[in-house]
Structure formats: structure tokens, C-alpha cells
Amino acid sequence: MIGPAINFTFDGRCLTARPGQTLAAALLDNGIKLIGRSFKYHRPRGILSAGVEEPNALVTVGSGGRTEPNTRATDLFVYEGMVATSQNRWPTLSSDVGAALQLVSRALPAGFYYKTFFGPPGLWLFYEKFIRRAAGLGPAPTRIDPDQYAQRAAFCDVLVVGGGPAGLLAARDAVRSGKTVILAEQDAVLAPSLLRDPQEIDGQPGSEWAAIVADEVRASGGKVLTRTSASGLWDDQFICLSEKLVEPGQVPENGFTQRYWHVRAGEVVLATGAIERPLTFANNDRPGVMLSQAVRTYVNRFGVVPGKRVVVATTGDDAYLTAQALKAAGAEVVVLDSRAAPAGQDSGLEVHNHAAPLTAIGGKYGVTRLVAEIGGDERSFDCDLIAMSGGFTPVVHLHMQAGGKLDWDEAAQAFVPGTSRWNVRSVGLAAQPSPAEAVGAAGNTKQAFVDFQNDVTVADLDLAWREGYRSVEHLKRYTTLGMATDQGKTSNMAALDRIARREGMAVPEAGLTTFRPPYTPVSLGALAGLATGEHAQPTRRPALYDLHAAKNPIWLNAGYWKRPRAYPLGSESLAQAGLREARAVRSAAGMCDVSTLAKFEVQGPDAVQFLERVCQTTAGKLAVGRGRYTFMAREDGLVFDDGTVWRLGEARYLLTSSTGGASRMETWLSYVRHKLCGDLRVSVVPVQEHYAAIAVAGPNSSAIIATLTKAEAPRHMSVVERTIAETPVLVMAASFSGERAFEVHFDASHAQTVWRAIEAAGCCPYGLEAMELLRIEKGHMVVGPDIDGRLTAEDLGLGRMVNKAGGWIGQSALHRPAFADPLRKQFVGLEALDGGSIPEGSMLVGLAGAEAEGHVTGSGLRVIEGGSIAIGHLKGGQARHGEEMWASSPTRRLKVRVRVTSPHFYDPAGERYRD
């Protein structure tokens, strides 16, 4: 508490804090008790706690891109220039219009959302506008966060969560037995409980002792991290730590605001302590009603006495320390203890036994009176602060996230960690909370809050219970209990107690809801780390990327690949450039980078057997130097990819398949090779990036290839070894455009040389847009829209090409009766009858029909003569050529009359690409 005052603002008011204070402490120090409005009813709320469990005192901190909403004022240390704002109020915190909701609060009872969702249609639409405006927390920032989030991985023998006395002792023991240690403490200081309850350890004042232990850990090579929350714990002691390098909203010096750790530990020690439970009585959510230990923290650690006349209501012994601390600070204190008076003890305090609070009286600026029941009589106490203690709930979140079990501690009326699935143990108050008595709710249940942040009252729990939501998991979802940003840290036990009492069962029988990460909120930026913006996913650049970039193309992200979609000249649009490039292919020659195709070298004496398992076409009948179109089925008989297979040598094949399916195909071939035919003598090597590939297509392509290779061009579906610009190449004659065409494959490191040579020979570069136009007009399918994993080879019109000898994967499943249904979807072509383009993705509907019978998978036009055409899937489509239908896209309000045709619009006899 030594140092100059720190300036900050709250709702525009300039205030000062003392060094080391949290925002909550500083606001209390400035006499401010009203911090926010509640989520649903806009009830005035103050500060309940002094830690991360805070449900009420949520603020927005920072400005611009650094704005962080819903930050707990109790978990936020004041820094110079901090800008904090209250939330969920309009126009101001003290005169909040939404507070009128309190008057109609019973319009939003438990299960309100369920009832309106499942009620008459339209009811929710009516309520939604109103509720979205009224209910909520702080708005999300709209600007980009200017700061960066670091990520680190670490390994240690022992990871200790919690830097209190128990955690520090565990860390010291581990270090002394030669282990590497990481200790994480969520507070800004080690052993914050020793600032609340000063005591000597090993003859040292508590905080000095903590510093000595931390030095010992660091000296041994360990790490001691403060402002670091362990957010999740998973199998085999994998733990995530979220470290604040600066406070929320603060400008970091080196650009990094947080550091997110992935730690693998040999053992995890949970010294996570216990969270005090509120008591459940009417208006227990008013500003000025606080948890007892929190009050003691403000008095002893932060030097703030939050009240002059205090009622301490308790079910256990710990609150007596609070009463003594308040008394020592000069406050008037009355203790209400639910238990009988212990024999022969005099605390020197005014204590009433068998006493319980009923109703707090007070408004938005604090409480003024507490009505209590003492031995059956009502009695009223004037007060400006109520400190309550309903016992302690061990922080078992991490233990439970990692699949641990819980035991019931009757004396503490709390769940404590039981067996753990992994090498995880709990120590200190997390394992052994202080004893306390269980007391039920008292006073008007409609104003007795259980979940402060989500505004769930005892009456809400009762209503849900009456409506049949008895299981705690159902009750949680129906009432939203424990589902707020605080995840019910202060509320779950009170709710369980209520359910257990209604059911007439013990609390452990009522069960608990699932504990899920994160323990405290984690910034999305911390999870993303540096993988944001253009680094959010990898970028794959084909070997020819630089040559394309020099032409300033329109790019298409094809998976992770950057591929040119078109190379516009001058002011050409995408459509204009694509059509010009496609026409160049139809009339002369074009070239296209197809390096991203999946490619596999398949070699070995059993290569044919392998290929004839994977491909539905034959491979053994191919002569050396020949290739063919092929397609592959899954085990369920449906085609999932297609490509070409080329026999390069007696026992050497090259298999190509789609770009988009490349990694799936790699996995599949490897699975088949290893799991299904481990005994075959074959090797399958992916060579996608080893070979660059350029397609050369058009009526002039044959002459161009002949000139470049100084040899005769191979005939259709043949492969030859040649050189272009002194680079060895494979020239494969295959067409995806309908024109005479070749694919030139070669070592990717020579990509630019070969490209330049081909371009100089008179080829027009074309991109994916032109490729689409050409292949749709020719009726060639692509993996994705056309080969979508739902059609068989027969459905796709490829039945004639299937290897009659069988043996290919998927054959066994094709006997299922549904595959013989004549109304299966089949591959068809479509022609627009009245002009206008056929909307891609639109539904195919009969002229008089109402039901979709298929859909459009690709839309294009006749490249030379014009006219809209498309391809698609249609029920029983192969027998419906000539039929007229609607291609309808209701969401885009588009409707085009089409005729079903063969998908081969261009040169159906294939005369143009044959020799």
C-alpha cells in the first residue's frame, strides 16, 4: 500500500486508488457500493467477493480494441489511467430504466426461454427484440485488438496450481526432492490469504516466507507465475495456464498482453483453496451484502473498511475472524450464528446464536437494516454492511475436469476431491475445507438469490422442481443456474441444498453438474495466439506462385492453396477474363497450373493388385506408356474421388486425384496399404509437391508440345518422357476441357523454366474460372459438388467403365437394395430455356411439382456460342432427358426454366481430343 496514488475513472468519474488495490477495493475505498445492474432484472448490484468467483461486480475495462467487457472488478488491479465502465444500465447506473423490469420481474420466471421457444410460433420473435435489448452483460468490442497473445509450451515434474501456503509448501517439497516445478497463482501476489490473515510461518512473516519459497523454486530452475489462472486440466496431466502480462485494457510495453501456456506435468498438485458460500435470504444480492472472508480481505489486505455498523451472519467459525478484524478497525459488529453457543468461550463480541438472516432492507446505495430470526423471534438490526458465511466450497473444478471423483465431507457440508484418474492430488483447503453447518433458505424466496449473475432465485428453483425438472442437469438448463460467466462458483451448493431438501434426500444424492473448462474466462485471443489474420491458417503456394503473382491474377483460396482464378487484362471483370481465357483454349491453346493435383507413385510387383483394389477401373490391362481416367469408391460403394492412372513402367504407376481430396486420398491409400493389404509388395509415395504440372489445352496444343519437345506429341491417354527447355518432363495426353490436351509433369524446382517455355510457344494462361466453364460444358465432374460422396459409379454415369472382374473396395456394399432404386439421384445436364443463368445450388422442381427432385452442382455457359447450361443431380435423371423443370432458388428469389439433357454439351463424340 506504499507508493503514489493511482488515477483511474469509473463511469467517467476521476478517482484514485492505492497501490496494490483491485478495482473493487478502490471503489469501496471511494465509498462506491453500486457497481452494476443484474443480467435479467436490472437489480442494483455491488461487490460480493474479493476474488475470481465474483458474480456481481462486472465492468467493462479499457477502450477501443483493448476493450474487455465482463471483467470482474475483484480480479482487476488498478493501473494508472484505467478506464472502467459499469454495464447493463441505461442511461446511467443510478437511474437505470431497465430497473423497471424489477416490477415486472415475474414475467421472466424460470424456464421462460423454454416456454417461449416451445410455445406458439411467433411468441419468441415478439419477445426477442425486447429481451435482447434489456438482458445482457457488456457489449463485445467492435475494434480489432491491437495487442498480441503469446503461447508457450512447457514441461515439468510437478505443476502446482495455487500459490497459497499449501501450494508453496508442495512446491518447496518437490524442489527439495530434485523435481522441476511450475507454480501458478491467479492473484498478483503470492499467498494472498496471508495478507488477509497475517501469520508467521517458519518464524517469518507470511509474505516474506512466501517470497523465500518462490526464490527457492526459481533458483532450482522452476517457474513461479503470478496473474496466471489454470483454466483447464486434461488427461495425462495436460494443463493450460492463462497468464496476464498486463491487466485487461492496459497497454503492454512489448506488444504482448497475455501468455497462454500448454504444460505437460508429471504430477499436478491442486492447492486451489475454497470459495465461501453466500447465505440465502431475501435481498441477499443488495449492494452492502458481502462474503465474510471478502470483507476481511478488504480490511486487512486493501486497507478498506466497507462498513461502520456490520452484521456478520455465519454458520461456521471463520466469520469470527472477520468480526474481530472489523472490530479492530473500529466498526460496530453483531454476529448472528446459526449454531448453538459453544460452551465456555467468550469472543468479546455481541453474538446471537440460533440466528439467521431473513431480509435485508436497503436500496441501490446499500443496506440499512437486516431483519433476522433469533430463536424463533424476529429482530431487526440497523447496519450498513452484512458479512455472510455459509461455509466453504473447495475449488474442485480442475480435479473434476480431469475425470476425478468427489467425496462428501459432512462436517464441511461440501464436496471434496476423491480419487483422480490421473496423477493429480489436492492439498490444503481444497482438500479439507473448514467445518460449517448447512442452513436452508430464509425469507421471501422470490428475492432470495442463489445464482446472482444469472438472476436465479430460490423461487425459480422451486418452480422448476414443481414443473418436474428434478435432475440437477435438467434444473440447470431450465433455470440457467450456474451457466453465467462465473460458472456458478458461489451458487451451485445453495441450489443443491434446495433441491435436496425438496426431494428429501441428502445433498450428495442430488448430484452435481459437469465441470467444464475454463475455470475462469480465457480471452479468445489467448487461444488463437499468433494464428490470427492471414496466419489463421497455413497458406500453400504452388511452385509457380511467383510467376502467377507477377500477372496480378484474381486469386482463389482452394483449401490452403493459393490458385489463380483468372488473369484479367486491363479492366476485365472476373467473368470477362474467364470467358476470354476459355475461348482461347477452344480456339487456339491455353495453359493452366495444375500442380496442386494429388499425385502418388505406386511401385512394386503387386502395384496392379493394389490399384485394382483402390480404383474401380482396371489397371492391369494398361500397357506401359498408357493411362486412363479412374475413380475410387469408399467401402460403402459411393464414389469419393477421381483422377487418372498412368503406367510408367512394368511395375511403376502414377496415380493422380483431386486437389481438394489430396490429404484424404493420402490417408485412404495409406490405410488400405497398411491395414487392408499389409502383405502386398508395393510402395505408395505421395509426390504432390515434388511434381509441378501444367495443363496445355486447345487445338494448337499438339503442335506446341511437338515443337517444345522436338518430338511427336503422344496420342490421347498416352504418356511419354521428353524434355522441355532441357528439363526432363512427363507428357501425358489427357483432356479435362474437351480439347486435345496434355499435362506436363516435372520436378517442381524447374517450374518457372518450363512455364516460361510453354507460354513463349503461344499459350494463353487460364485460371480456375475458365477451367470451370470448359469442364462444365464438356460434362466433366469435379470432386465436391458433382462427386459428392453420395452417388455410385452407376449414378454418375460411369457404370460402363467399372472393372467387371470386381475386387475393388466398395463392391461388397453395392448389393444393398437402395442402390437398385430407379429414383436414385443421377448426374445430368441442364439447358436454360428462356435465357438467364442457371443459379448454382438451386433446386430442381417439376413444372407442376412442389418438391425438390435434385439440385444444380455447377453452372456455366457454352463457351463459343453462348447460352446458359448447367450440370446437376436429379432423381432418376438418366431416364428424364428432354423433360422441362424449374431450377429454383427461393432464398435468392431466382427461378429459371430448364431442360434436362445429357451432361456432354460439347463434342459428345470426343472427336476433338482424339488424334
Next chain:
Amino acid sequence: MKLIPCPHCGNRAQAEFVYERTADSVVPLDAAPDAAVAALFGRANLRGVEEEVWRHTHGCGSWLLIRRDRVSHALEWVKLIGPEALP
């Protein structure tokens, strides 16, 4: 995140591995039609210990057969699959 002992690489984080399928849903190449359909669509999906096919995709690429308790995640053993595993 689980550690999986890859026979080639030792203990590695589960994120490096890809789950393929349970061993009982592997369709052998010579499966009769009924057996193939049963393996594809009728797997047992046990609550308990099962054998599963995994791959160390983001590591050495090995295919693995893993016997795992699907409730507790405990691994009984991990074996290589494929030609490398042949005697």
C-alpha cells in the same frame, strides 16, 4: 490431452494422432456382402474396452492398433499395423 505411446516415437500428445475407426468396423477386402454391411453400419460401439485403429498422422505416419478403455481413456497396449509390423 492424452499421451499415446507410439512404438516409433514414444509418448506423444493425442493431437498428433488421428482416430480412424474401431477394429470391428474394419471391412476386410474379402468380406462377404453381409459382413461388409454389418462392419460398416452395425458396429458394437461398446461402453468399455475396445480395439481401435489410429494413425500417428502428424508424426511418423504409422498406423496403430490401440486397445483402449473408452470410459477411462486408459490404454492397454499400442501395436503397429502394416508391413512394418510383419514378422
